[in-house]
Amino acid sequence: MNFSSFEPKTLTVLVVDDERNLRLLLCRAMETEGYQVQEASSGESCLALCEQHLPDLILLDAVMPDLDGFACCNQLQARLADRCPPILMITALSDCESVDRAFAAGAIDFVTKPIQWPVLRRRVQRILQTHQAMTELRQLRAQVKALQEAASPQTPETYIT
Numbered sequence: 001m002n003f004s005s006f007e008p009k010t011l012t013v014l015v016v017d018d019e020r021n022l023r024l025l026l027c028r029a030m031e032t033e034g035y036q037v038q039e040a041s042s043g044e045s046c047l048a049l050c051e052q053h054l055p056d057l058i059l060l061d062a063v064m065p066d067l068d069g070f071a072c073c074n075q076l077q078a079r080l081a082d083r084c085p086p087i088l089m090i091t092a093l094s095d096c097e098s099v100d101r102a103f104a105a106g107a108i109d110f111v112t113k114p115i116q117w118p119v120l121r122r123r124v125q126r127i128l129q130t131h132q133a134m135t136e137l138r139q140l141r142a143q144v145k146a147l148q149e150a151a152s153p154q155t156p157e158t159y160i161t
Contacts, residue, residue, distance in 0.1 A: 010036075011035050011036065011056040011057070011128055012035065012036040012037070012038060012053075012055040012056050012057075013030045013035045013036070013037050013038070013055060013056065013057045013058075013059060013124065014037075014038045014039070014040060014046065014049060014050070014055035014057070014058045014059070014085075015027050015030065015037060015038070015039045015040070015059045016039070016040045016041075016042070016043065016045075016046040016058060016059065016060045016061055016064075016069070016072070017041070017059075017061040017064070017090070018041055018042060018061060018064040018065060019061070020041070022061075022113075023039055023041065026059055026090075026115075027039050029117060029120065029121070030059075030124070033121060033124070033125075035124075038053075038055060042064055042065070042066060042067065043060075043064055043066065043067030043068060043069065043071060043072030043075075044066060044067050046058065046060065046072055046076075047067075047072065047075060047076065047079070050076060050079075050080065050085075054080070054083065054085055055085050056085055056086075056128060056131065057085055057086050057087075057088065057124060057127060057128055057131070058076070058085055058086070058087045058088070059088050059090055059124075060072060060073060060087050060088065060089055060090065060107070061089075061090055061091060062089050062090070062091035062093055062098065062102060063091055063092070063093065069089055069091065069102075069105075070101055070102065070105045071105075073087050073089070073102070073105035073106050073107055074105045074106065076106070077105070077106035084106065085131070086108040086109075086127050086128075086130075086131050087106060087107045087108060088107065088108065088109045088110070088111060088123065088124065088127060089102040089105075089107040089109070089110045089111070090111050090112075090113065090115065090120075091110075091111075091112065091113060092112065092113040093112070094112045108127060109123055109127060111123060
């Protein structure tokens with residue numbers, strides 16, 4: 001695994017928040033860190049964007065009208081399964097039930113508002129590095145499996161006649 005290949009400019013962060021000003025601040029913060037940024041103002045638009053192009057990370061507000069972040073997270077997990085990008089839930093909710101609900105829905109981390117920008121910056125970096133390492137590990141496992149299958153002697157029923 002090559003952590004030195006971690007390049008923010010090649011990674012996309014999807015910012016989902018119904019509050020326009022906070023969404024713009026989050027977008028600006030991610031752009032300042034060198035990430036490509038997409039934005040959505042609702043859970044529904046988040047789902048639609050993810051069908052077109054999967055981001056590397058989703059910053060998802062928990063409290064939104066119509067489809068809240070918890071339901072959106074559940075739907076992303078159900079639709080995308082192993083392909084689902086990591087989701088960092090961002091919310092003013094800080095009670096135990098909301099935190100548990102976010103993780104149960106599939107969020108990988110949880111940040112409360114008001115946002116502590118240095119904390120968010122480091123969490124985003126850590127999540128993306130971990131996600132990249134896990135992706136590389138899955139690819140290496142698939143390569144090893146393919147090599148093992150190619151090297152193993154074929155049994156008589158696998159020969160083509």
